Amino acid sequence: DSGVTQTPKHLITATGQRVTLRCSPRSGDLSVYWYQQSLDQGLQFLIQYYNGEERAKGNILERFSAQQFPDLHSELNLSSLELGDSALYFCASSVIGRRGTDTQYFGPGTRLTVL
Amino acid sequence: ILNVEQSPQSLHVQEGDSTNFTCSFPSSNFYALHWYRWETAKSPEALFVMTLNGDEKKKGRISATLNTKEGYSYLYIKGSQPEDSATYLCAFKGYSTLTFGKGTMLLVSP
Numbered sequence: 001d002s003g004v005t006q007t008p009k010h011l012i013t014a015t016g017q018r019v020t021l022r023c024s025p026r027s028g029d030l031s032v033y034w035y036q037q038s039l040d041q042g043l044q045f046l047i048q049y050y051n052g053e054e055r056a057k058g059n060i061l062e063r064f065s066a067q068q069f070p071d072l073h074s075e076l077n078l079s080s081l082e083l084g085d086s087a088l089y090f091c092a093s094s095v096i097g098r099r100g101t102d103t104q105y106f107g108p109g110t111r112l113t114v115l
Numbered sequence: 116i117l118n119v120e121q122s123p124q125s126l127h128v129q130e131g132d133s134t135n136f137t138c139s140f141p142s143s144n145f146y147a148l149h150w151y152r153w154e155t156a157k158s159p160e161a162l163f164v165m166t167l168n169g170d171e172k173k174k175g176r177i178s179a180t181l182n183t184k185e186g187y188s189y190l191y192i193k194g195s196q197p198e199d200s201a202t203y204l205c206a207f208k209g210y211s212t213l214t215f216g217k218g219t220m221l222l223v224s225p
Contacts, residue, residue, distance in 0.1 A: 002158065033213075043159070043204065043215040058213065090158060101147040101166050101208070106158035 003027065004107035006091050012113045018079040021110045025072055025093030031055065032074040033094070033104060034066055038087035049074055050096070078112070086114045117141055119207045121216035128195050129224055135191045136219040138205030142186035147208040150179055150190055153218065154201045162190075162203075195223040 003026035013019055025032050034046040036059075045058035049068035060066075063081075068074045078085060090109045094102035120139045128134050140148065147166045151159040163172040168183040176193045192199055202218040 002160075042217040043206075045213040045215070048213075056213070092159075099146050099208070101164055103161045103164050104149070105161065106151075108158050 002105040002107065004091060004093050004105050006089075006107040006110050008110060009108065010111045010113075012115065013081060014115055015081055015083060017081050017114075018077065019081065019112065021076040021078070021089055021091075021112075023074045023076070023091030023093075023107060025074070025091075026105055029093035029095055029105070030072065031094045031096060031102065032068055032072070033092040034060075034074070034076050035090040035092065036087045037090065037109075038084075043090070046076070081114045083114050086112055088112075117207065117209065117212055117214045119205065119214045119216040121203075121205060121219050123219060124217070125220040125222070127222045127224065130196060132195050132223075133191065133193045134195055134221065135189050136203055136221075138188045138190070138207075138216055140186050140188070140205070140207035140214075141209065142184060144210040145183045145186075145207075146210065148181055148183075148188050149206040149208065150188070151204040151206065152201045153204055159204060192221070195221070197223045197225050199223050 005024045007022045030051045033048045036044045046060040048056040066076045088109045091107045092104040094104045150162040153159040165181040170181040179190045181188045202220045204218045206215045
């Protein structure tokens with residue numbers, strides 16, 4: 001158990017809908033990262049937040065957004081969902097994450113299925 | 116688009132064999148190279164974070180080396196055990212990116 005929690009574990013929804021994935025980092029970690037893992041692609045970095053502020057952005061679609069709250073939990077919002085958004089979404093956390101040299105601890109993931 | 120390549124794609128060895136994998140990455144704008152172990156139905160688990168050219172890290176029977184000038188890292192497993200069966204991922208941290216390789220899938224047979 002990494003200490004990172006993600007809810008829900010599974011989510012099934014329809015195209016065009018909007019969902020919110022939630023992540024609670026390890027106690028004391030200030031950085032939260034979101035990743036997408038789909039069958040045809042490897043693990044893709046989406047976005048990083050550090051202490052409430054966006055720190056780095058990867059291959060995140062405009063239909064997706066994220067935020068980190070004052071209690072450091074983070075939410076990833078996915079809207080206008082398409083079939084291709086079906087994937088496993090991981091959250092990870094690290095202590096600081098300023099230069100990407102911290103060890104990242106991954107949560108168990110949320111499996112999103114868009115029908 | 117950054118290229119982070121891992122080879123081989125998959126590997127099947129017998130218990131007790133030693134093995135190694137390669138991760139190739141851009142040699143410019145290097146900040147860190149991460150290695151993860153990812154078992155089926157679980158989440159990636161950090162093995163090493165390497166930041167300096169010539170770094171060598173060790174955790175039990177697993178070790179890794181780093182060459183930032185030529186852009187590669189090796190992961191070694193000595194005396195493989197069935198519980199080492201997993202996908203081993205590397206991730207390159209550059210100036211503003213974090214890019215994962217597709218992984219090397221290791222299967223260790225008893």
